[in-house]
Amino acid sequence: MTKIRIYDLAKELEISPKELAEKIKAMGIEIKSHSSTLTEEEVERVMDIISEEKKRPEPKESPKVSEEEEKSSPQAIIIKRREEKEAKPKRIKLKIRRKKPKAEEAAPPEPVPEKGPPEAKPLEAPEEVAPPEKPKEEPEGKPEETIELKARIISRIETEKFVPEKKPKKRIVKDFKPRKPAPPPPPEEVKEEKEKEKKKKKVKVERPEAEEKPKKKSKKKGAPPKREREEILEELELMEELEKEPEGLEMLAEEEEKEEAKKVSQEKKVERPPTLPPKKKKIKVHETIQVGELAKLMGVRAADLIKKFMELGTMVTINQSIDAETAAIVASEFGYEVEAATVEEEALLEYVPPSPEELKPRPPIVTVMGHVDHGKTTLLDAIRHTDVAAKEAGGITQHIGAYKVKLPDGREITFIDTPGHEAFTSMRARGAQVTDIVILVVAADDGVMDQTREAIDHAKAAGVPIVVAINKIDKPEANPERVKSELAELGLVPEDWGGETLMVEISAKKRQGIEDLLELVLLQAEMLDLKAAPDRPARGRIIESRLDKGKGPVATVIIQEGTLREGDPFVAGMTYGRVRAMLDEYGRRLKEAPPATPVEILGFEEVPQAGDDFIVMPDETKARRVAEYRQRKAREAEAAKEARLSLEKVFEKLQEGEIKELKIVLKADVQGTLEALSDALRKLSTEEVRVTIIRSGIGAISESDVMLAAASEAIVIGFNVRPTSKAKEIAKQEKVDIRYYDVIYHALEEIKKALSGLLEPEYEERLLGVAEVRATFRVPKVGTVAGCYVKEGKIVRGGNVRLLREGVVVYTGKIASLKRFKEDVREVAAGYECGVGLENFNDIKEGDMLEVYEMVEIKREI
Numbered sequence: 001m002t003k004i005r006i007y008d009l010a011k012e013l014e015i016s017p018k019e020l021a022e023k024i025k026a027m028g029i030e031i032k033s034h035s036s037t038l039t040e041e042e043v044e045r046v047m048d049i050i051s052e053e054k055k056r057p058e059p060k061e062s063p064k065v066s067e068e069e070e071k072s073s074p075q076a077i078i079i080k081r082r083e084e085k086e087a088k089p090k091r092i093k094l095k096i097r098r099k100k101p102k103a104e105e106a107a108p109p110e111p112v113p114e115k116g117p118p119e120a121k122p123l124e125a126p127e128e129v130a131p132p133e134k135p136k137e138e139p140e141g142k143p144e145e146t147i148e149l150k151a152r153i154i155s156r157i158e159t160e161k162f163v164p165e166k167k168p169k170k171r172i173v174k175d176f177k178p179r180k181p182a183p184p185p186p187p188e189e190v191k192e193e194k195e196k197e198k199k200k201k202k203v204k205v206e207r208p209e210a211e212e213k214p215k216k217k218s219k220k221k222g223a224p225p226k227r228e229r230e231e232i233l234e235e236l237e238l239m240e241e242l243e244k245e246p247e248g249l250e251m252l253a254e255e256e257e258k259e260e261a262k263k264v265s266q267e268k269k270v271e272r273p274p275t276l277p278p279k280k281k282k283i284k285v286h287e288t289i290q291v292g293e294l295a296k297l298m299g300v301r302a303a304d305l306i307k308k309f310m311e312l313g314t315m316v317t318i319n320q321s322i323d324a325e326t327a328a329i330v331a332s333e334f335g336y337e338v339e340a341a342t343v344e345e346e347a348l349l350e351y352v353p354p355s356p357e358e359l360k361p362r363p364p365i366v367t368v369m370g371h372v373d374h375g376k377t378t379l380l381d382a383i384r385h386t387d388v389a390a391k392e393a394g395g396i397t398q399h400i401g402a403y404k405v406k407l408p409d410g411r412e413i414t415f416i417d418t419p420g421h422e423a424f425t426s427m428r429a430r431g432a433q434v435t436d437i438v439i440l441v442v443a444a445d446d447g448v449m450d451q452t453r454e455a456i457d458h459a460k461a462a463g464v465p466i467v468v469a470i471n472k473i474d475k476p477e478a479n480p481e482r483v484k485s486e487l488a489e490l491g492l493v494p495e496d497w498g499g500e501t502l503m504v505e506i507s508a509k510k511r512q513g514i515e516d517l518l519e520l521v522l523l524q525a526e527m528l529d530l531k532a533a534p535d536r537p538a539r540g541r542i543i544e545s546r547l548d549k550g551k552g553p554v555a556t557v558i559i560q561e562g563t564l565r566e567g568d569p570f571v572a573g574m575t576y577g578r579v580r581a582m583l584d585e586y587g588r589r590l591k592e593a594p595p596a597t598p599v600e601i602l603g604f605e606e607v608p609q610a611g612d613d614f615i616v617m618p619d620e621t622k623a624r625r626v627a628e629y630r631q632r633k634a635r636e637a638e639a640a641k642e643a644r645l646s647l648e649k650v651f652e653k654l655q656e657g658e659i660k661e662l663k664i665v666l667k668a669d670v671q672g673t674l675e676a677l678s679d680a681l682r683k684l685s686t687e688e689v690r691v692t693i694i695r696s697g698i699g700a701i702s703e704s705d706v707m708l709a710a711a712s713e714a715i716v717i718g719f720n721v722r723p724t725s726k727a728k729e730i731a732k733q734e735k736v737d738i739r740y741y742d743v744i745y746h747a748l749e750e751i752k753k754a755l756s757g758l759l760e761p762e763y764e765e766r767l768l769g770v771a772e773v774r775a776t777f778r779v780p781k782v783g784t785v786a787g788c789y790v791k792e793g794k795i796v797r798g799g800n801v802r803l804l805r806e807g808v809v810v811y812t813g814k815i816a817s818l819k820r821f822k823e824d825v826r827e828v829a830a831g832y833e834c835g836v837g838l839e840n841f842n843d844i845k846e847g848d849m850l851e852v853y854e855m856v857e858i859k860r861e862i
């Protein structure tokens, strides 16, 4: 249970410990001395009584209180507060309660609590409108924290481009030692002035150097260059002037927020007993926020916010962007809690799936696949000749990775014109599914070959229907029937044999059967009932992208929903932009692009990646935020570096419902083993989990095997076979789990264990580096940060770490933060100094050793 010392409480209540002790005794609570502790319940009781007393007019006692406070040891308070972590909420409770009246004011709250008159005691009636006094213990108990806070803020802001001139940054940090955290209050009342004087005096007693006014101090020890400072001060004055006018106020404070704050405070007034802490108000901040915007969100004057920054030792301008973490630090000073706004969620939330009435038929999007030299390119050429639009456009085309073909009767088909496998599989590996139908080209003289099988596997894994084009039937050696029977063996049974696969015989070279093929594609599309809502903001996929010397980043996008228009702001993967221009495959400028239209777009900030999504956003700022958010997520994901799906994670993923079946790509050395193993593996299926062999084959694990596994969240099993070097490389890149076995029993055992969650990964520890703690700092909201010197190897952010104190392991966990100077860094090498924060651990001491290590999975090699 949390206990509070009497003299701490006296401080909070701003009465002398002696007086408080007497009152407590009078209440019948037994205490020995001023340093006796009270339980939470007792504190509540005492506070209730004292607040009652304070409501009655009483002779003022403040000067006396100050004296008492001066006597009490601030140091003890600091130590106590740190040791008794639980006591902290109590303090916040009191502090915030005193701030409460602020919320009730219609005018923006005054963020400088110190300037309150001495009479404005913390426990005075909540109706109190005047800015209440900050707990006096604050300036005493907080210096260290304030210094750190300042240092942290400065470090964050300075990494942004604020102080461009030569002032040494280090000096600024160093100078933050003993400073009074209060800014000078505006000269309003003489009474206030007097109070200020008193305060100054008090501070003087505590920290002799801290007597200057903050403004002066900032100048003396100030961060930014003089001129800059003057400009900011001028700006401040101007803003203050402005804000005195009601219009200015209205401009700066969001009415709704104020209404809300009013309501809340009124509710509080009525319902909350005075001892309950008000909830911290929350504001949402994206990756970055402008100072002015933050002030607006909190309903405080921008000038006051800038002043607060000055107090904390840094200069900012109203238009300057600060990051969310810095915003959190400063906002907390105003009683606000900053929540990271989940922009992606927000963007998704804005997405309402179209209603059936909105949906209109759209052209199918088709990918052509097949074995090398079976005639894909010739077929696409032949198709283009049937294109009416090509004739309309004068026949000159440019390669944009996709194009729309218009048939004489007006119907349209969109073709993705990139190497079939790559476009299809790499996009699928990235979670994108653009293709509706696959045209599988099989040469009638050659029959089903490796890549034909691969294409079938890929299409099947993606659940995309196949229309087969048996090509080169003009060749004398063409044998379409043989092709059909080979395909039937692979599960593609032609319609005329009673199956469901649409097949047509063509000669791409002689342009025979092309219309029939397109007819079948449209028939298949009809069966799929492809629809999209054209009347809404566009969404699509990046098909191809490049950096054009003249045009900048350019990408081909297939619009999947909605209509894209020139000028639309958008986010695409980790980049964003605004549609500067849209071109079709003939280089014609388009004003708008409906669903299933491929367009080349200019206006990206950076080159997006094929497979990236493309979403039109309400405005460019929002688009930028989503992109920034994704960039951060990507960095985090990269740091986490997890396997796409490893056998160890199968059970977990099954449990979480992320996967419903275990897909396997199986390669073996001989047919016999392959069959035996695939049968046995399938039999491991249970009611909950299905084991599916999405591909099985003889020979080395190929690039395509790995790509298929990556695209389908599958695991590769190699039985007496190894991957090709290219396949190995892709597996590493795509994080595909490849397992090697040479005994069938072992393979079955492991899969069985994986399905039941019993498979233990085998890991061994590898030491990455050793660092010595040379100093420690407390950073508010972060905890203790250790100033370290890396003695060996390297220290890695997010790495596993062990803290050793005289050879004994005191803590094992993770490195939560790693900084060099003020920058977040991924790793720090031997011979350098760095700041290290440990996850959920603050008891770091000088002389401690940090051992950073990683757990390496032991690869089972044959």
Ligand SMILES: Nc1nc2c(ncn2[C@@H]2O[C@H](COP(=O)(O)OP(=O)(O)OP(=O)(O)O)[C@@H](O)[C@H]2O)c(=O)[nH]1
Binding pocket: 370, 371, 372, 373, 374, 375, 376, 377, 378, 379, 471, 472, 473, 474, 475, 506, 507, 508, 509, 510
């Ligand atoms: N006789 C005949 N030859 C064809 C036909 N279609 C394609 N060819 C020939 O087959 C060869 C390969 O054709 P491509 O269209 O380049 O084949 P591809 O599948 O695109 O080949 P890759 O791009 O290398 O995968 C070329 O020499 C074409 O002229 C056809 O219908 N009949």
